[in-house]
């Protein structure tokens with residue numbers, strides 16, 4: 001891929017490019033990757049905002065496709081220099097079946113890998129997740145951990161299971177020969193809980209607060225810390241990795257990197273209030289208003305109700321046994337591996353990330369969400 005830094009000659013493909021993170025990656029590439037000649041945006045659901053991107057100097061090619069369909073993936077990958085694979089089913093609320101989650105997240109990733117091998121694309125960046133590590137099924141805390149911290153990464157839920165399998169496929173594919181005889185260079189990024197403009201879970205919390213007269217009710221102790229990362233910094237790390245992967249293949253190939261920034265370590269609910277508070281919502285209770293056993297009973301009832309109602313309607317509340325367990329388990333990271341290996345530093349400060357997110361939530365007030 002060795003190209004002049006000045007002449008735009010490179011072709012990038014972003015799978016899932018119309019998603020929450022994908023859109024930020026697409027826009028960040030157009031703003032900060034001067035070598036781009038063509039940017040292919042591959043997604044099951046193409047967004048209308050793509051049209052506005054087609055007026056710039058970079059050719060933006062929208063490709064409606066399904067990562068579970070190998071031939072569609074191969075057609076999209078052929079001729080690209082770098083693939084950023086961020087497409088996936090991000091579902092911990094029971095919207096999709098375990099089989100579908102596995103098919104999209106695991107088989108879809110396998111299809112991307114095989115497409116790179118067959119078509120000769122050498123560089124693959126995979127959006128993995130903190131959930132590949134934890135929280136595990138035993139609720140063990142992960143406190144300021146790094147990529148080498150020992151931790152019993154045991155999962156049962158289909159989402160973390162699928163992300164762990166997909167990440168393993170990507171890392172194991174590093175070094176395989178692609179068409180043309182050169183080695184495939186892969187790496188995986190593990191963002192913690194992403195927030196920012198376009199975050200659907202944040203919208204759900206906001207709408208839930210509006211339904212309860214501007215109040216949200218604490219369900220998680222303030223002492224349980226969750227690492228969060230601004231979507232713009234996640235996008236930035238993807239751009240950096242894609243840029244550095246060729247020159248630093250020996251160091252970065254087959255590696256995983258946690259992706260986080262200077263966002264404060266707080267409970268999930270307290271962190272959300274950094275944005276929802278300035279928009280008029282209040283978090284009621286300095287401690288969980290209900291005991292854990294009662295919350296678990298309610299979560300279990302939600303899961304039962306979801307199962308009973310499934311033939312009629314998709315009932316997917318925020319509270320279920322998995323989300324309750326994850327929210328109640330400390331998971332924070334502290335590492336400089338990405339900085340050491342490819343010079344990553346957050347592009348957006350906490351203050352900027354907070355201001356941008358608040359501005360977005362404030363714009364929701366008049367929206368249909």
Ligand SMILES: NC(=O)C1=CN([C@@H]2O[C@H](COP(=O)(O)OP(=O)(O)OC[C@H]3O[C@@H](n4cnc5c(N)ncnc54)[C@H](O)[C@@H]3O)[C@@H](O)[C@H]2O)C=CC1
Pocket residue numbers: 015016017018019020021022042043044045065066067068085086087088089090104108127128129130163190191192193194195
């Ligand atoms: N949201 C978060 O807090 C975190 C997300 N991640 C990972 O980041 C990636 C993006 O996540 P989000 O942007 O939050 O999710 P999202 O749901 O907003 O975006 C996923 C995109 O993939 C597309 N997609 C789904 N199935 C597809 C298929 N079969 N073929 C083609 N495209 C398909 C969707 O249409 C969507 O545009 C995922 O791989 C997720 O596992 C990792 C850590 C945290």
Ligand SMILES: CC(C)[C@@H](O)CC[C@@H](C)[C@H]1CC[C@H]2[C@@H]3[C@H](O)CC4=CC(=O)CC[C@]4(C)[C@H]3CC[C@]12C
Pocket residue numbers: 090092128129130131192193194201219220226268269318319320322323324326327
């Ligand atoms: C109802 C209350 C118990 C409330 O506090 C539940 C919050 C819950 C919806 C979130 C708590 C932790 C979140 C997850 C975490 O950020 C890690 C994730 C990584 C991903 O790759 C995808 C999203 C998620 C699973 C994220 C989902 C929402 C939470 C479970």
